[in-house]
Amino acid sequence: MTAMHAEADFQATQLAAPALHGKPGSSLLLLSRNLLATLGLAWLTACASNPGDSSSGTPSHGLGARLLLRGTVAPDDRFALNLLTDALRCTEPKLLSSGTAQRTPEPAMLAAGALTTLEFQVLRAGQPSCALRWSFTPRPGRTYLVQGSLTGGTCGARLLDVSSPERPLIPSDAVLRSLPGQDCVPLSQARAAAPPSSLIRGGQHKGEAVLNPNASTRDLQGLMPP
Amino acid sequence: MTKPAFLRFARKLLTWLGLLVLTAAAAGTGLTPAELFARVSPSVWRVQTLDGDGLPLAQGSAVVVAAGQLVTNCHVLARAKRVQVRRDGQTRPMAAKLVLWDAQRDLCQLEAAGAVAPAVVLGRSSAVAVGQPAYAIGHPKGLDLTLSAGLVSSLRRNTAGQLVLVQTSAAISGGSSGGGLFNEEGELLGLTTIASIAGDAQNLNFAIPADWIRDLPRRHAALLAASSSATAASSGANPSASAPAVGR
Numbered sequence: 001m002t003a004m005h006a007e008a009d010f011q012a013t014q015l016a017a018p019a020l021h022g023k024p025g026s027s028l029l030l031l032s033r034n035l036l037a038t039l040g041l042a043w044l045t046a047c048a049s050n051p052g053d054s055s056s057g058t059p060s061h062g063l064g065a066r067l068l069l070r071g072t073v074a075p076d077d078r079f080a081l082n083l084l085t086d087a088l089r090c091t092e093p094k095l096l097s098s099g100t101a102q103r104t105p106e107p108a109m110l111a112a113g114a115l116t117t118l119e120f121q122v123l124r125a126g127q128p129s130c131a132l133r134w135s136f137t138p139r140p141g142r143t144y145l146v147q148g149s150l151t152g153g154t155c156g157a158r159l160l161d162v163s164s165p166e167r168p169l170i171p172s173d174a175v176l177r178s179l180p181g182q183d184c185v186p187l188s189q190a191r192a193a194a195p196p197s198s199l200i201r202g203g204q205h206k207g208e209a210v211l212n213p214n215a216s217t218r219d220l221q222g223l224m225p226p
Numbered sequence: 227m228t229k230p231a232f233l234r235f236a237r238k239l240l241t242w243l244g245l246l247v248l249t250a251a252a253a254g255t256g257l258t259p260a261e262l263f264a265r266v267s268p269s270v271w272r273v274q275t276l277d278g279d280g281l282p283l284a285q286g287s288a289v290v291v292a293a294g295q296l297v298t299n300c301h302v303l304a305r306a307k308r309v310q311v312r313r314d315g316q317t318r319p320m321a322a323k324l325v326l327w328d329a330q331r332d333l334c335q336l337e338a339a340g341a342v343a344p345a346v347v348l349g350r351s352s353a354v355a356v357g358q359p360a361y362a363i364g365h366p367k368g369l370d371l372t373l374s375a376g377l378v379s380s381l382r383r384n385t386a387g388q389l390v391l392v393q394t395s396a397a398i399s400g401g402s403s404g405g406g407l408f409n410e411e412g413e414l415l416g417l418t419t420i421a422s423i424a425g426d427a428q429n430l431n432f433a434i435p436a437d438w439i440r441d442l443p444r445r446h447a448a449l450l451a452a453s454s455s456a457t458a459a460s461s462g463a464n465p466s467a468s469a470p471a472v473g474r
Contacts, residue, residue: 202388203390204385211332212329219300219304219329220303220304223307
């Protein structure tokens with residue numbers, strides 16, 4: 001898994017330079033690696049979305065996408081992955097796969113070309129915890145991995161495209177819909193809130209290379225000429 | 227030694243001497259780190275942003291690309307109401323204004339009439355090679371004009387194969403954003419923009435490519451045109467007409 005971490009653990013956040021009132025006055029974009037940050041990565045990666053891919057709601061015919069699940073949990077815990085059938089509202093869960101520390105989950109299949117919302121959760125003493133949800137549009141023939149853990153008090157998970165296992169990628173349109181203990185936020189809100197993330201991979205807009213296709217000038221309004 | 231043998235020996239000797247001279251000349255085209263710093267550091271300025279109450283908001287770096295024109299990362303300027311620039315050694319910062327922006331590339335251009343400094347020479351991204359020396363100059367953590375050395379570690383590309391970032395082992399930190407990454411000829415390879423803070427990561431730093439600076443006026447104009455197309459169409463305004471100069 002080393003190679004996987006090498007790509008997937010990178011997260012770009014803005015470093016707050018010393019500021020009197022604690023605002024994130026960034027002077028360098030930084031990459032960090034902890035699990036919760038990695039969660040953020042999936043969220044942030046929405047910035048590199050391909051508008052043509054997302055939320056089309058139209059399943060493609062033919063090939064689906066393969067989905068793998070891995071978890072690191074305590075010996076008595078179980079982890080599971082649900083497909084939220086109402087992808088927009090994050091409701092109507094349907095179990096796709098589950099596993100334990102001792103048992104590797106079975107692969108599952110996803111319909112390609114349709115907005116899909118997945119929910120990773122850890123079941124401790126039968127009670128769900130550490131629930132995280134992502135929305136994205138699986139691409140036909142791709143292999144995705146949800147990898148989560150609940151160790152100590154730290155809970156985290158991430159969604160990766162592992163079609164090339166040596167070079168795992170955050171799906172470019174993946175949006176984190178909720179963190180543990182939080183309700184699912186509307187898709188538009190999740191997308192709007194998504195800060196730049198997979199900056200190392202950059203993106204493309206109208207055929208030109210960019211660092212963050214979803215970056216806006218909102219933060220520059222205070223300096224823009226009238 | 228016979229005469230023909232002597233002539234052959236002399237010819238070989240001259241050839242080797244010629245090669246030695248050429249090699250020495252080629253090696254001499256690069257500047258020493260001290261020479262490079264002396265040449266380009268006057269063009270790397272400090273950026274300070276302020277909020278609506280005049281309180282400091284963020285600090286970064288900027289590079290002079292034309293008379294009175296400095297480029298920096300847009301994220302340095304985020305949420306600011308005012309921005310100031312200062313050259314090392316100056317006690318009083320000077321006000322600057324935002325004149326060009328390209329948020330998608332995290333590239334902004336400031337204008338400060340009093341920013342008198344040599345414009346840097348922009349390198350060509352197509353000429354950047356992994357393994358070549360790279361030098362970062364900026365204002366990390368407010369430490370004015372810090373020079374660090376490393377290599378071009380990799381060239382990061384998007385899924386379409388287009389260059390997005392120049393990876394370097396030259397150390398940068400918070401406050402370096404918008405600073406310069408230079409080759410050993412003192413040409414600007416890019417603006418230092420991203421660094422790794424992962425506990426097990428070392429010297430994984432990234433600069434947006436200098437080619438993007440050349441593109442800035444065009445892309446800025448396109449952005450303006452797109453965002454105010456209705457207004458521009460009705461007034462006949464040409465947003466690119468007043469685009470400030472950038473270095474070449």
